[in-house]
Amino acid sequence: MDENYKNIRRAVRAEIRENSSLIESLKRFADNDAVFYPGYGNLGDGLIALGTLDLFADLGWDPKRIQGRHKEAFSGYTHIVMGGSGGWVKGMWETYLEQTIAFLQNGGQLLILPTSFSGFGSEFVxxxxxxxxxxxxxxxxxxxxxQGMPESQIFVCPDMAFYTKEEHFSDLEIDGQYPVLQIFRLDEEGGRKTPPRDSVDLPLLFNDIQWSTVEQCVKPLRAVAGLMSQFECVETDRLHMAALAALIGRTVKLEPSSYFKIKAIFDYTLHRFPTVTFEDRTSDYTLAEQGGRAEVQLLRDTVKRINLDRQAEWEQRTTVLRQNDALLSRLEKLQSKLTEISEEKKKAVKKQTDFTNHINHLEREISRKDREFDQVRQELEKIQSSRLHRVGEKYYSIFRLPVFGFVLRMVRKVVVR
Structure with missing residues (x-):
């Protein structure tokens, strides 16, 4: 196996890491408490998400993820980093348009990671x-x-799928034992009406998933990469199956899908891998048929969005009902607490009244005692002011004299006997 692909892989990864516009933008959003909106899609979108999360880890950033794709999904946030994808193809993939424009109308700041755009642009102007x-x-x-976007707001950077760490798949980089694995699209982007009989559209085994964590991405990607490693060559019109195959050293023969992204990304990045070739091929579908398929897909997406909005509305109603129940329960508890407080207040008032009555009683008792004391004092004053009391005081003063008093005490004893 020619291992030159490893050098190319490291060079592309370094190119992403050294893209100053990308890194500075991510750091600026991180400083503003940005959240991350991982894209929905098949396993190819899982490879994009894995590379994105690997870059976040290298930057030491683990943002909160936004889950869901209903039209209110972005409400409540000021800065959002949106994962890269191919979901901006007018008439085919318009998954994120409604909530994105609503977010911008509310003054939000948006960073869209490496993505392909077809027919869109003026909406952002x-x-x-x-x-x-x-x-x-x-x-x-x-x-x-x-479409009118200013140069200062748009940049070019390789697809984030190429930033995936080597450690995720390094043990699968072995010589293949079988010649060719064919992976051709069966969805609206496919260019073949009838794919080869042996073709297996592996990414559709993991479809319509919001790829939010490294673990969620790695397991199915390793399963598919393990299958690829058994083959020498992968033939596909699946962009990220080609990218995954190139990253593990397979020979890749790439065909276009229904719009330009595969050729454009081959010209920008994939052509650097010496084992990857692109063979241009005219679509089996006429322009009218392609338009019809796009309309069907758009209708499906519209129905899906309506269902999601309806589900979100029911979830919101359920949340409101739960909040009402919680408020009623809280009101009942508050009323019960208020009743308890009212009873306690009544007891406190009664206790205070009893205490006041007791104080009044004591005051009356003190007043009565004061009156009795005044009466006794007045009688004592009368006694003290009487002539007899004054004679008695003189008598006792003489009685206390040392010599004369002794004689008087002796005489009193004799008289008493």
């Missing part, structure tokens, strides 16, 4: 100073410029 966009290839960048 009124909010250009609130949006920083990274394209994963030159054509999307040119499209956004053409």
């Amino acid at each position: 009124p909010y250009a100073d609130q949006v920083t966009i990274f394209c994963r290839e030159q054509r999307s960048y040119d499209e956004l410029l053409r």
Whole structure:
């Protein structure tokens, strides 16, 4: 196995890590307590998410994730980092448009990681100073410029799938034992009406998932990478199956899908891998058929969004009902507490009244005693002011004289006998 792909893989990874516009934007959003909105999709989107989360880990940032895709999903946030994807194709993939525009209308700041854009761009122009966009290839960048986005707000950077750490798949980089694994699309982006009989559209085994954690991404990706490692060559029109195969050293023969992204990303990044080739191929579908497929997909997405909005509304109603129940329960507890406090207050008032009555009683008793004391004092004063009392005092004063008093005491004893 030619191991030159490892050097290319490291070089592309370093290019992402050294993209100053990307790193500075992420740090600026992190400083503003930004949250991360992981994209929905199939296993290819899981590979994008894995590379994104690996970069966050290298930056020492673990942002809160926004879950769900209903139109109110972004409400309550001021700064959002949106994961890269291919979900901005007008007439086919318009998954994030409604909630994104609502978020920007409310003054939010948005950072979109490397993504492809087809037909979109003018929608962001009124909010250009609130949006920083990274394209994963030159054509999307040119499209956004053409739509009116200022150069200061758009940049180019390789797809985040190429930032995945080697350790995730290094043990699977072995020589293949079988010749070819074919992975051709069965969805609206596919260019073949009838894929080869041996083709297996592996990413659709893990579809419509919001890829939020490293563990969630790694397990199915390793399963598919393990299968790829058994083959020498992977033929596909799946962009991220080609990227995964290139990262583990497979020979890759790449075909276009229904729009430009595969050729554009091949020209920007994948062509650097010596084992990856691109073979242009005309779609089996006429333009009218492609338009019909796009309309069907758009209708499906519309129905899905309506169902999600309805589900979100029911969830909101359920939340409100639960909040009402909680408020009623709290009100009952408060009323019970108020009753207890009222009873305690009554007891306290009664106790205070009893205490006041007791004090009044004591005051009356003191007043009565004071009157009795005054009467005794007045009688004592009368006695003390009487002539007899004064004679008695003189008598006792003589009685206390040392010599004469002794004689008087002796005489009194004789008289008493």
